[in-house]
């Protein structure tokens with residue numbers, strides 16, 4: 001008997017639910033390059049209103065969304081200040097530099113995922129012919145599964161604004177951040193998402209991560225900003241035609257898959273609790289849906305052996321530089337318990 005695969009590699013691996021698939025099939029379509037797809041237009045209006053922006057743009061990926069954002073905020077020879085581990089610096093092939101001649105100014109993260117305010121302030125260059133023009137601060141929330149403290153977000157974005165920089169949020173997992181923040185404040189997730197977003201001039205969100213849509217991201221900002229991003233999206237090949245099928249999936253996700261992210265967070269905690277006490281494992285307490293685990297001692301060979309042991313039992317995780325387990329719509333408590341048992345067996349724990 002083959003067991004169901006427990007895929008904890010990423011929250012991007014989900015398949016559309018039956019209800020989402022039905023919404024996709026029922027979507028009214030048009031040609032979005034002509035601006036004619038009612039489902040795309042409705043999604044853009046919905047996400048812009050939800051997060052408190054004038055306008056939004058639907059894009060195929062978060063990478064393209066961040067690229068269009070950076071190229072809309074910056075000109076050739078400008079620079080953006082960003083974390084060393086930020087997706088839009090480290091994990092997007094250097095696109096802003098390659099395609100936009102926009103130079104990154106990466107800064108080291110603190111353990112909580114923040115960039116020190118003093119590091120940001122020092123990185124902003126004086127107006128002098130020697131320097132690139134500091135133009136943009138790009139933050140990410142959640143970053144490495146961590147929720148940036150809200151007062152920090154306010155301070156960092158106020159600092160940037162006071163020094164004349166624009167502010168972009170890579171909120172690929174904005175709604176995970178919002179749900180975690182709501183758990184702290186006792187507020188509701190949608191209000192928290194909007195409070196976070198309103199610290200920024202532009203925000204990118206992924207529908208294809210924890211929200212469970214097959215494809216798609218949205219970039220939100222002012223009308224002028226989105227008009228510039230729209231031109232760049234076309235230039236980089238992101239003008240999609242009957243994209244309303246995808247927009248309908250994203251719209252369904254916004255209606256039905258936001259608050260349930262709390263379940264993913266609880267499952268990441270369940271996994272962390274289940275692995276507690278294994279001496280070889282250093283477990284970073286999860287704040288949202290990503291659990292990072294380091295192996296003590298002979299780390300790399302052990303990590304590869306552990307991943308192979310898990311794979312043989314139909315349990316998938318990643319170990320690019322640390323072990324990472326992502327919870328999502330297509331994993332349940334029984335799957336997590338299977339993963340716990342398999343990992344404990346590997347360590348004879």
Ligand SMILES: *Cc1c(COP(=O)(O)O)cnc(C)c1O
Nearest residue numbers: 061062063064087140170172206
């Ligand atoms: C996944 C991700 C992206 C990019 O999304 P793609 O759709 O895979 O291009 C951007 N930023 C962060 C933080 C992400 O996790």
